[in-house]
Structure formats: structure tokens, C-alpha cells
Amino acid sequence: xxxxxxxxxxxxxxxxxxxxxxxxxxxxxxxxxxxxxxxxxxxxxxxxxxxxxxxxxxxxxxxxxxxxxxxxxxxxxxxxxxxxxxxxxxxxxxxxxxxxxxxxxxxxxxxxxxxxxxxxxxxxxxxxxxxxxxxxxxxxxxxxxxxxxxxxxxxxxxxxxxxxxxxxxxxxxxxxxxxxxxxxxxxxxxxxxxxxxxxxxxxxxxxxxxxxxxxxxxxxxxxxxxxxxxxxxxxxxxxxxxxxxxxxxxxxxxxxxxxxxxxxxxxxxxxxxxxxxxxxxxxxxxxxxxxxxxxxxxxxxxxxxxxxxxxxxxxxxxxxxxxxxxxxxxxxxxxxxxxxxxxxxxxxxxxxxxxxxxxxxxxxxxxxxxxxxxxxxxxxxxxxxxxxxxxxxxxxxxxxxxxxxxxxxxxxxxxxxxxxxxxxxxxxxxxxxxxxxxxxxxxxxxxxxxxxxxxxxxxxxxxxxxxxxxxxxxxxxxxxxxxxxxxxxxxxxxxxxxxxxxxxxxxxxxxxxxxxxxxxxxxxxxxxxxxxxx
Amino acid sequence: xxxxxxxxxxxxxxxxxxxxxxxxxxxxxxxxxxxxxxxxxxxxxxxxxxxxxxxxxxxxxxxxxxxxxxxxxxxxxxxxxxxxxxxxxxxxxxxxxxxxxxxxxxxxxxxxxxxxxxxxxxxxxxxxxxxxxxxxxxxxxxxxxxxxxxxxxxxxxxxxxxxxxxxxxxxxxxxxxxxxxxxxxxxxxxxxx
Numbered sequence: 123x124x125x126x127x128x129x130x131x132x133x134x135x136x137x138x139x140x141x142x143x144x145x146x147x148x149x150x151x152x153x154x155x156x157x158x159x160x161x162x163x164x165x166x167x168x169x170x171x172x173x174x175x176x177x178x179x180x181x182x183x184x185x186x187x188x189x190x191x192x193x194x195x196x197x198x199x200x201x202x203x204x205x206x207x208x209x210x211x212x213x214x215x216x217x218x219x220x221x222x223x224x225x226x227x228x229x230x231x232x233x234x235x236x237x238x239x240x241x242x243x244x245x246x247x248x249x250x251x252x253x254x255x256x257x258x259x260x261x262x263x264x265x266x267x268x269x270x271x272x273x274x275x276x277x278x279x280x281x282x283x284x285x286x287x288x289x290x291x292x293x294x295x296x297x298x299x300x301x302x303x304x305x306x307x308x309x310x311x312x313x314x315x316x317x318x319x320x321x322x323x324x325x326x327x328x329x330x331x332x333x334x335x336x337x338x339x340x341x342x343x344x345x346x347x348x349x350x351x352x353x354x355x356x357x358x359x360x361x362x363x364x365x366x367x368x369x370x371x372x373x374x375x376x377x378x379x380x381x382x383x384x385x386x387x388x389x390x391x392x393x394x395x396x397x398x399x400x401x402x403x404x405x406x407x408x409x410x411x412x413x414x415x416x417x418x419x420x421x422x423x424x425x426x427x428x429x430x431x432x433x434x435x436x437x438x439x440x441x442x443x444x445x446x447x448x449x450x451x452x453x454x455x456x457x458x459x460x461x462x463x464x465x466x467x468x469x470x471x472x473x474x475x476x477x478x479x480x481x482x483x484x485x486x487x488x489x490x491x492x493x494x495x496x497x498x499x500x501x502x503x504x505x506x507x508x509x510x511x512x513x514x515x516x517x518x519x520x521x522x523x524x525x526x527x528x529x530x531x532x533x534x535x536x537x538x539x540x541x542x543x544x545x546x547x548x549x550x551x552x553x554x555x556x557x558x559x560x561x562x563x564x565x566x567x568x569x570x571x572x573x574x575x576x577x578x579x580x581x582x583x584x585x586x587x588x589x590x591x592x593x594x595x596x597x598x599x600x601x602x603x604x605x606x607x608x609x610x611x612x613x614x615x616x617x618x619x620x621x622x623x624x625x626x627x628x629x630x631x632x633x634x635x636x637x638x639x640x641x642x643x644x645x646x647x648x649x650x651x652x653x654x655x656x
Numbered sequence: 657x658x659x660x661x662x663x664x665x666x667x668x669x670x671x672x673x674x675x676x677x678x679x680x681x682x683x684x685x686x687x688x689x690x691x692x693x694x695x696x697x698x699x700x701x702x703x704x705x706x707x708x709x710x711x712x713x714x715x716x717x718x719x720x721x722x723x724x725x726x727x728x729x730x731x732x733x734x735x736x737x738x739x740x741x742x743x744x745x746x747x748x749x750x751x752x753x754x755x756x757x758x759x760x761x762x763x764x765x766x767x768x769x770x771x772x773x774x775x776x777x778x779x780x781x782x783x784x785x786x787x788x789x790x791x792x793x794x795x796x797x798x799x800x801x802x803x804x805x806x807x808x809x810x811x812x813x814x815x816x817x818x819x820x821x822x823x824x825x826x827x828x829x830x831x832x833x834x835x836x837x838x839x840x841x842x843x844x845x846x847x848x849x
Contacts (some may be wrong), residue, residue: 414806415776419731422826423803427736429830430744455827458806468809 404654406597407465414458460610463519464597464617470513472622477508477542477575477642484518485540489526495534502541510642512622517642520618523611524579524638531583531636533598538581545574545641574624577640585630594628661699669718670708680707722749723841726768728785729758729803730778734826738772741830745846749838756780763789769841773803773832775815783818788818799840803828825844 307370428447435441441643485501492499528538586594619626624642631637660667663681667674678684681697686707688699705721708714725748729735733751744749751766753759756777763771771789775782782802789795801822802815812823821840824833838845 199697390815411806418805418826419734422828423731423733425827426734426741426830430737430740433744434831452826462806462808466808620660 126532143403144538194295217627253576373380406461410458410462410465414462416454417458421451421455424448425455428612447580450522459611461597461612464613467617468516468612470516470618470621472511472513475510475512475514476519477510477577478503480518481521481540481542481577482513484521488522489527491526492529492538495529495532497529497532497535500537500539502539504543506544507543508544510575510644512642516618518617521577521579521640523615526642527611528579528581528583528636532581533583536582538579540577540579542575542577545576574641577642579640580635582633582635585634587630591628591630595626661701661704663699665698666699666704669704670713670715673752674714682685685767722747723751723770723843724748724761724766724768725770725772725837726754726762726766727772728754728756728777728782729772729774730754730776731774738833741834742837745834747843754778756785758813759785762793763798767795770799770801770835770837773800773802773820782820783815785816786818786820801833802839 164187167183171183182581425448428444428451432441432444432448435444481503482501485499489499525538526541532538537538595612597610597613616626619640619642622642626641627639629639661669663677666686667677670677677686677699678697686699687703688697690697696794701721702717705715705718709716725742727735727738727742727750729738729752732754735754739750739752742750742795751762751768753762756779759771759773759777762768771780771785773785773808777785781806786800786802789798789800799821800819800826802820803824803826805826807815807823807825815823822836824836835845
């Protein structure tokens, strides 16, 4: 029996998307959907099955339910049929109709005032009876014009299956009732008599429906009239079904709870990464604050004493050494300050800025450092004004960090070329192949800019390996890189640029060295909420 | 603080007669100037100070002319560094305190012109010290420079609101510290050595 349903297969029940309707379970398989009205106990079992990890346990739970719930069984049969059926649409429609009408029919005999859990699910025998009666409706349906090519043929097939219902039940391991039982069972016989007999005022509504349906089957209506009559039957069946659903409100409650839980979990999972990132930065900021508070005073003493000695020292070598002490103390201080700048940057105070003269001034300053290393520094600017809106001091810190990184990578000699120019309107897919981009996370650059400006810093020092490039701006990357990226300068730079709504990318071209591209929007940068900071 | 004295004032400070002062002025022993367009004599403070020193007159009646600095920091070695810097300049008189309580007592007693104040003290934080200094109107002229190992940009604003005049990070350029002090006290920055 479980062989047929095969719940362990990956496109079985438990992989399907469950929709939160209280009354029915929609299940999708290979693009077709089957809709199964649920009794509450079955819904609960399906919930447990969805939450169970072990496929064997799942199979056992489903097998037990198939024994108890004939509707599930019917659905399972149709599902198997449908999944082997080349054109599932026809059998799908039929299965849906059968599901509705069958359920309605099955409740006709029960007392409406009893609570749903009291009413026992129909037995296999009753199911067999229902199948026989439904065949009438199926037959009628097959007479109607279908809306796609294969419908008639497919539905006829399904009808054939249903008329052989007992045989199928046998295949499922349910002992099929003897055909003759259908004639001799007292209740069934009574129902059939009602349907075949004359109409009575107090008869259950479904009986009326079946009677009507039978009449339609046996009277020579043409297709059009049959269609109208059938839609009346269906409408009435829908009303009955609705009545049943309101009488049994608990079905699928747990299922909808499960769906909500899963939706919430998905939401939490996506938010988790963001929260983790924020918490990491906060932790880093706290560490930097604490470390700074403890480490900076001793540095002040070291640096202060070195400076005082330097004032009175005339020997050039000693002066050089004292200057080194001072410089190194300042360097330690800057490492911690950079950590803080990265983790908790000051909000930028942007002003309209013409990058060209500003970059010229900055290059002159860096030139001094370059000269001590005998490195050539060049500056190449577009002649047009390069306007952006940025905090000039913070931006200088960022660009300086990249330049110093280049100078330190070169050691002595070599070339650093700074250039700046306009950039064409960019979209997020517009990256040259081979560039590993650390694009800004909230993509404000794409939202705001019509045109951007670009500052490029190129050096002919050692290149940067691909896996290193990905982590170059990441202060949490613990694989310390030889030659480039010591300290937090690049991370600080990344933070400043992204706070301005820009982006920074790094590439190692085939000819060697490294290329850093800083892009800035020409309109106001947006803050984290996407609001203008002005 | 008075930077120019009349002969009468000078006499009182030196505990001599006004005539003595006038005589010394006229003979050139005590340097000064005449108010332009009149015959009134005026004596600049540092000239008076030098005169008193040269003649062995006790100078307690006149401030030395040095600005009074109070350094408040619990790190004694750092206090030593700052004190050394200021001593070497020569224009400052320095006292120190290691905690907020001592600082409070010394401010009242010593009446400094400027306080170099560490923001994190063992007993009280620098912000409160600022507030208390500012709450006493007799100390409106006292300048406060806060120093700290790590203070974030928003906290700097808070300190300035509490009454700090300036802020410096540790470590610092020794020359910058002196420059800032001079700026706040409105005296000339030292010539480059």
C-alpha cells in the first residue's frame, strides 16, 4: 500500500508547498495541483509528517492515515494516476470536482449537530458506494465539452478507474467489498432507493442532486443544455460544500500554524545575517573603545617622551631613531583608531565637492611620502569638473588609505597612478569580467546615480590573489595577507565609501599590480533607510 | 590679569613709595613707556617683574606672570610628560592632581588659568568636573582642555556642551598641546625651536 504512494520519494507529500487554507491542502507536483479537503485528524497527521525528519517514520504515519481516511486514499490514487498521466490537466479537474462532491456526499449521512471529531470517517465500504455514485457525475462530466484537447479522453480514463474502484482498493491492500454488498447493504440500498425513487420533501440535499444528475444522464439533453444543467448542479454542490466547511472549522488549523511558523522562520533566517553583521560591528566598536582607552595613554607617554628627547637631540642618527619611536607609537594608535572608524564611523557631513582640485591637493600631500620611498606618483584628471557630494575630510581619509596601501605594497620605487573621471550610468550587472567587486550592500549607488565619478588608483606592485581580493576590505578576515592589507586602512576606506553611497572595487589585472576603483554618485548620498541625508 | 601698571600700582606691589618708582622709571632702571600724547608713565608687567627680581624684591605681591596650569590625570607618568613639556616652555606654572576630588580642591585654592583634564578619572568623570567648574561663575575665565584615550565624536559634543573649551586625543603632538594652550590663553605660540 505504501508502495503506491511512495512517501519517501522526494517529490512526495512532504516536499510540497503547503498553503495556509484551513480547509484544504493544496499540493503541487510537476506543475499540477491537487486540492484535498481535509478532516482535522488527517491534517494533523500531515503536519506531523511534514515535521518528521525520518523518511521511514513519515511513511508509517502516512500509511496509517491512508487506512483511516478514504478521502486521502482517493486523493492518493488520483495523484498516482496523475503523476503517470502525460496530460494531467483533465484528470486534475476531475479529481478536484470529485474531491468536493464526494466529500459533500460523504457528510450527508452524518448528524450535523455532532462535532466533527465524533463523526467517524467513512469506511472503505462506504467509499466504494460513494465511488459508484460518483461515477454518475463523472459520466456526466465526460459528456461535457472540455477546454483542452486531451480532456475527454483523460476523463474517460478516470471514469474507468472509478468504476473499477473496488479493484483499486484491493491494490491498496484494503479488502474490497464484494460487489454484491452494494446491493445488500441496508444503508446503501436505502440511499439508492431514495435516489431512484420519487422526490420527497425531507430528503437530504445531496440525494436531490444525485437524482437530478441521474435524470440528466438518462434524458437526451443536448450538450449545451446539459452544460447549463450541470453548472446548476455544481453551484448547488459548492453551496453544500461551503456549509460543510463552516460546520467543521477546525480542519487544518495546525497546518496553518505550521505554515505561519515556517514563514516566520524564513523571515528570521534572512534577518539573522543582517543582525549578525550589525552585532559584529558593535562588538568591534566596543573592543576598539576599550582598547583605545587602555592603550592610548601609554602610547601618549612613549610618544610624548620621544618628542621631548627629539627636541633636545642634535645628533642626526639619534634624531632619526627617536622619530622612529614616535612614529611607531602613532602607528599603533592609528590601528585602534581605524578599528573604531570602521566599526562606528562618524556620519559624513557631505558638501558639494569638485573632486579635481581636491584630489590635486591630496596627491601633493601623498607625493611627499612617495618621494621618501622613491616611488613615482602621477595624477591624471579629466578636464571637466568632477562634481560629487561628499565629506571632503572623510573621503581624503579613504583615498589616502588606498594610496598608502599601494605605497606600502611597493616598498621602494615603482609607480602609483591616480586618475579620476566620469563614469557612464551604471546598473548592477555592469561589471567588467574578472573584477571581484565588493559592491556596497544596500546598492544606493544604483538607486541614486544618473552619472557617477570614478577615482582609480593603480600600482605596479605585487598583485592580489583572487581569494584574497574577496576579503580585502573585511576586517574579520583572519588569513593575514603577506604584502598587502596589513592593518585596517582598507576596511576603514570601504566603510567610508559605502557610507557615502559609493562603491569600491579591486582588481588584479593580468599585467600585475592592483587597481582600486572608487565610485561616487553625483547626487546626494542616501542613508541606510534610503532617505536623503539632506 | 593686569598687564600694565601705573606708578602708583607698581609702588604698592613693590611696597615702596611712588616717588621711588618714578625715579627708577626716569633713570631707566625700571623700563616702561609713556601714554602717547601725555606724560603718564606706564610699566608692563614683565618689566616690573624683572625689576623686582633684579632688586631682590619679593615677588609674591605680583604674580610671576606665568600662567597657572592644573593638570588632572590619574596616570602619573603622563602627568609627568605634560608637566615637562610645560616646564620647558617656561611661561607656565604647573600643579597636578590625580583624581577628581583633589582637582576640585585645587581649583578653588590654586585658581588655575587653564585645566588639562583627563576625561576618565577614578572617582568622577571629566564631564562632571567641567560642569562644576562652569557652574561657579567666579571661574568663568578658566579654560578647560579635555584629553582622553578614546572618546567618540558624539561624546566630544557632550563635553563641549558641558563647558570644555577644547579636546585632544592621546597620544598627541607635544607642540600641538602647547599651541592649543596658548590659543586658549590668548598668548603667543612659542617660536619654533
